[in-house]
Amino acid sequence: MLIKLCIKEGIKPICTVRRSEQVTLLKTEHSVEHVYNQCDADFDAHMSAVCKELNATVCLECIAGGVVNQMLGFMGFNSTVVLYGYLSEEPVHSINALTLLSKNQAIEGFLLGFYLKKLSPEQMQGFVMQVMELCTQDLKTEVHKRFGLHQIKEAVDFY
Numbered sequence: 001m002l003i004k005l006c007i008k009e010g011i012k013p014i015c016t017v018r019r020s021e022q023v024t025l026l027k028t029e030h031s032v033e034h035v036y037n038q039c040d041a042d043f044d045a046h047m048s049a050v051c052k053e054l055n056a057t058v059c060l061e062c063i064a065g066g067v068v069n070q071m072l073g074f075m076g077f078n079s080t081v082v083l084y085g086y087l088s089e090e091p092v093h094s095i096n097a098l099t100l101l102s103k104n105q106a107i108e109g110f111l112l113g114f115y116l117k118k119l120s121p122e123q124m125q126g127f128v129m130q131v132m133e134l135c136t137q138d139l140k141t142e143v144h145k146r147f148g149l150h151q152i153k154e155a156v157d158f159y
Contacts, residue, residue, distance in 0.1 A: 001139045004062060007140050013094055016043075046076045052152045058082060064088035065152055072096070072105050 003026065006013045007125075014034040015026055026032040030157065034054075036046045050056075051074040059071045062085030071081050072095070092107070099105070119127060147155035 001141075004138050005034060005134070007031075013159045014047070014054065014056060016047070039064055044074075046071060051075050062086075063122060064092055065090045066094050068107060069094045070098060070105060072103075072107075075103075075105065077103050078105070079103065082108045082110050084110045 003013050004093050013032060015032055016036055016038055017023055018038050020037055023035045023037055034050050036043055051148045056075050057079045059075060059081045061068055061071055061083050064083060064086045065088035068081050068083060145158060
């Protein structure tokens with residue numbers, strides 16, 4: 001959904017994945033130009049080059065752990081990593097303070113609930129209307145399979 005939203009807003013995403021099938025999916029189904037597999041031997045070289053070429057200044061990061069420092073290393077001056085997830089279940093670690101300071105970089109956290117609390121009732125109404133429109137058009141989720149409550153084991157196995 002983030003990729004679709006970026007493309008809609010004219011933002012050229014640089015995507016990182018962990019499986020080659022995901023590279024193919026993003027390039028063919030979503031026409032993403034820059035998709036790199038973290039498991040490839042040349043991942044660091046590709047990411048460094050494309051971040052420099054595109055002057056990447058914001059990284060939306062959902063993994064946490066050591067990936068935050070890795071992404072900061074790829075990005076240049078005045079860049080920010082926005083951490084919005086914790087998929088690795090590891091604390092952010094190994095931040096190179098010298099790099100962070102000398103490049104004037106930042107790390108921010110984002111949780112939707114905190115953002116929504118800041119909105120006035122009028123802003124909230126506008127936000128909800130915008131999200132409803134996006135969810136019925138650009139951000140529509142495809143359901144691959146449905147399960148009843150009695151099929152929980154099958155659903156977990158399928159997942």
